[in-house]
Amino acid sequence: MDLSPTAYVILGMVRNEPRSGYEIKAVVDNTTRFFWAASYGQIYPELKRLSEAGLVEGIDASTGDRKRTRYAITADGEGELKDWLRRPPEVAEMREEGLLKLFFAGVLKPAEAVETLRAMRRARTELAERLRAMEPQKAEKLDDPYPLMVLRAGIEFNEWFAEWCERMETQLLEPARVKGRS
Numbered sequence: 586m587d588l589s590p591t592a593y594v595i596l597g598m599v600r601n602e603p604r605s606g607y608e609i610k611a612v613v614d615n616t617t618r619f620f621w622a623a624s625y626g627q628i629y630p631e632l633k634r635l636s637e638a639g640l641v642e643g644i645d646a647s648t649g650d651r652k653r654t655r656y657a658i659t660a661d662g663e664g665e666l667k668d669w670l671r672r673p674p675e676v677a678e679m680r681e682e683g684l685l686k687l688f689f690a691g692v693l694k695p696a697e698a699v700e701t702l703r704a705m706r707r708a709r710t711e712l713a714e715r716l717r718a719m720e721p722q723k724a725e726k727l728d729d730p731y732p733l734m735v736l737r738a739g740i741e742f743n744e745w746f747a748e749w750c751e752r753m754e755t756q757l758l759e760p761a762r763v764k765g766r767s
Contacts, residue, residue: 586638588665590676591627595635596658596666603644603655606632616732619716619739632656640665681705695757702757706750713743 594617598609606628613623635641640662643654658666683705690698716739723733 588635588669589627589631590621591623592631592635592640593666593669594621594623595628595631595656596640596662596669599641599656599658600663600666603646603657605646605653605655608655619712620735635662683708699754699757702750702754706747706754709743709747709750713740713747716740716743 594613595609598604598612604612606625609628609632610623610625613628617623632641636643636656638661640659641656642659643656646653646655683701686701687698687705690701716736719736720733720740723736726732
């Protein structure tokens with residue numbers, strides 16, 4: 586069976602404890618979303634496919650009239666997750682609307698285009714601060730050091746990105762470069 590990246594996100598999220606689609610989305614939004622997002626529109630169809638393939642199993646967790654299914658990884662699902670983890674990464678993708686806008690910013694005056702850099706710098710600085718605030722919580726869980734490593738990668742990457750934006754802003758606004766274009 587050919588699994589999507591979202592399927593592997595789900596397998597990873599239910600590896601330690603059963604979770605509903607809603608709970609998976611909540612965990613994704615506070616962890617992997619910073620580098621690999623998953624929407625409800627991806628999660629629920631994948632849960633169905635994974636269940637049909639025997640990689641997860643649904644557990645009734647209804648309360649009162651409210652229907653709810655939590656999913657747990659099966660032995661086959663655990664094996665599939667481990668096989669995937671042992672293979673080298675195939676996808677290296679970054680989606681950054683600011684970079685897309687900057688790519689086409691040649692139609693603007695530098696003084697206008699620089700606003701994209703400033704917005705990206707603010708966003709990356711805020712994200713680095715938000716991630717840094719999570720660091721003490723992750724550091725407590727030393728039995729699994731990998732989420733902390735990824736968190737630190739996110740912090741360092743966003744700090745670097747903010748610094749890069751600042752350098753590019755300076756470069757863009759240098760008087761020699763903007764002569765006659767500002």
